[in-house]
Amino acid sequence: MPRLFTALEIPREQALSLSLLRGGLPGARWIDVENYHITLRFIGDVDFRTADEVVHWLDRIERPSFSVRLSGTGSFGSKKPHALWAGVPYVPELYALQGEIERICQRIGLGADPRKFTPHVTLARLRGSKLADVADYLSARGNFQTMPFKVNRFVLLSSRDSVGGGPYRVEEAFDLTDEDRYESLDMSDWQPATSMS
Numbered sequence: 001m002p003r004l005f006t007a008l009e010i011p012r013e014q015a016l017s018l019s020l021l022r023g024g025l026p027g028a029r030w031i032d033v034e035n036y037h038i039t040l041r042f043i044g045d046v047d048f049r050t051a052d053e054v055v056h057w058l059d060r061i062e063r064p065s066f067s068v069r070l071s072g073t074g075s076f077g078s079k080k081p082h083a084l085w086a087g088v089p090y091v092p093e094l095y096a097l098q099g100e101i102e103r104i105c106q107r108i109g110l111g112a113d114p115r116k117f118t119p120h121v122t123l124a125r126l127r128g129s130k131l132a133d134v135a136d137y138l139s140a141r142g143n144f145q146t147m148p149f150k151v152n153r154f155v156l157l158s159s160r161d162s163v164g165g166g167p168y169r170v171e172e173a174f175d176l177t178d179e180d181r182y183e184s185l186d187m188s189d190w191q192p193a194t195s196m197s
Contacts, residue, residue, distance in 0.1 A: 003045045003159045004054065004171070006101050007037040008094075010121060014070060014146040018086055018121060021073065021144060025137045027129035028084065035168055036121050038068075038088060040154060041101045041113060050108070055172050057104045058156065065152045065176040066093035070121060071145040073138050081126050081134045086144060088119035097154065097176075152176055 010018065015036050022030045043054060072087040088094070098117050106112055126134070156172040 004043040004051060005157055005159075006040040006043070006058070006154055007157050008040065008068070008151055008154055010036040010038070010070075011149045014149055017144075017146045018070065018123065021084075021086065021123055021141055024140075025084070025124070025126075025129060025133055027127050027133075028124040029127065030124045031122055032167075037157065037168065038119050038121055040098045040117075041105060043105060043110060046110075050110075051171075053108050054105070055156065057108065058101065058172070058174050061097070061100055061104075061174060063097050063100065063176050064093060065150060065178055066091055067148040067150050068094060068119075069146050069148040073123070073141045073144050074120075075126070075134055075138060077126075079131070081129055081131065083125055084123040084134075084137070085120035086123055088121070094119060094151075101154075 015033050018036055019033045046054070068088055068091050070086045071089050074085055074087060075081040076083045076085065095117070098119075102113060102117075153173050153175045155170045155174070157168045158171050159168050
């Protein structure tokens with residue numbers, strides 16, 4: 001069964017900027033540059049019928065393209081840090097896209113995501129890193145930011161059994177529109193899709 005999640009890809013220029021943040025922290029396992037992404041919604045291990053259902057509805061999303069940038073660094077786990085990240089400043093279109101994906105997932109029977117949506121790019125997983133070392137690392141890199149980049153699509157990624165951090169594979173890509181007007185997907189007449197495989 002595939003382990004799936006939706007995400008935004010990071011362009012090469014911004015990924016190279018992120019790669020300059022690697023190093024300088026004992027206990028950090030750095031994410032490979034090609035695996036940088038912004039998770040929109042973790043879907044999890046699902047059967048192939050559910051995966052087809054997810055693709056069926058994600059393909060009907062009509063949202064405008066938008067621009068984002070990466071800014072600042074931080075960590076998850078205040079007393080025992082377990083991950084480093086680069087932040088994503090608030091963009092209404094990003095939250096609207098994520099919200100629509102969340103509604104679709106719940107409508108087709110997937111449980112609500114228990115975590116609050118906090119857009120970020122994971123830089124490293126931490127194991128045994130000292131709190132003081134993490135604080136020093138973050139204070140030295142707090143001014144990090146990239147040039148804005150255009151988001152023209154979102155993707156459905158799959159991951160293989162691993163500790164985390166990839167490798168990831170693009171299973172499907174869903175284009176965003178350049179139009180100014182769009183409507184939220186109406187699922188009032190929702191019926192299970194037939195298998196697409």
